[in-house]
Amino acid sequence: MNVLAAVMQLLVAVAFVSIPVVRHRYGPAAKAAAEAELRRQNVRPQVLEENRLRFDAGGHETAAPATVAAIMTVTAALNLAGADLAQLMTWIFSxxxxxxxxxxxxxxxxxxxxxxxxxxxxxxxxxxxxxxAPFLKAAGDAFPRWVRLQTYLRNTTVFAGSTIALLAVTLTGN
Structure with a gap:
């Protein structure tokens, strides 16, 4: 059961890493589309930069998911090692x-x-x-269609993987 928990935690880690990867790849296109929409609305596109609004994978858009992925990877390693701390870490972080x-x-x-x-x-x-609404739609439409499916899969993986990991360590009783 610890192996099952670890596999689920690693899947959750990969799901979180996918967030900045997608934003890094398609964020510039989303920014360009958002700026075009601002021009259509007669709003200066520079207002985004002036207010530190981003569509890329900079700052917390990378740090937060990368931190979650690292913690889940460490917790998975503890589960694989059969460490006494694994159940507590799983309960807390999952x-x-x-x-x-x-x-x-x-x-x-x-x-x-x-x-x-x-x-x-x-x-x-x-x-x-x-x-x-049109500003966000323009930015969102700049991402490929498959990103919407990836978002659903990521959320499903995170919810199911975390739940299964919690159940697995609970049933193991370590």
């Missing part, structure tokens, strides 16, 4: 990953509303004028 991924899904589902609020909080009057 549970956190479940909660974090639920937050990510919620954020994606409420993106227009949350981005509108974030733009208003920035205090930049030009940014506050952005019609967010």
């Amino acid at each position: 549970s956190l990953v479940l909660v974090m991924n639920a937050g990510i899904v919620y954020s994606n589902l409420t993106a227009v509303k949350s981005v509108q609020a974030a733009f208003r909080r920035k205090g930049d009057p030009e940014l506050a004028r952005v019609e967010v």
Whole structure:
């Protein structure tokens, strides 16, 4: 059962690594599309840079998923080694990953509303004028169609993999 938990944790790690990989590859196209949409809305595209808004894999867009992947890899190694600490680490980190991924899904589902609020909080009057729905659609459409499927697979892998890992260490009773 520890091997099953470890395999699931490694799948979760790969799922999280896929986030910055996709953003690195297609983020520049998303930025260009978002800037074109801003020009269509008569908003200066530079407002993105001025407010440190990104579509690439820089900053926390890489650090957060890479950290999750590293922690899940370490936890998987502990499970493979049969370490006493493996069950506790699995319970802590697989549970956190479940909660974090639920937050990510919620954020994606409420993106227009949350981005509108974030733009208003920035205090930049030009940014506050952005019609967010077409802005986000333009950026999203710059990603290949398969990215939507990859997102569903990633979320399924994270939810199922974390749940299975939790069940596996619980049934092992280490």
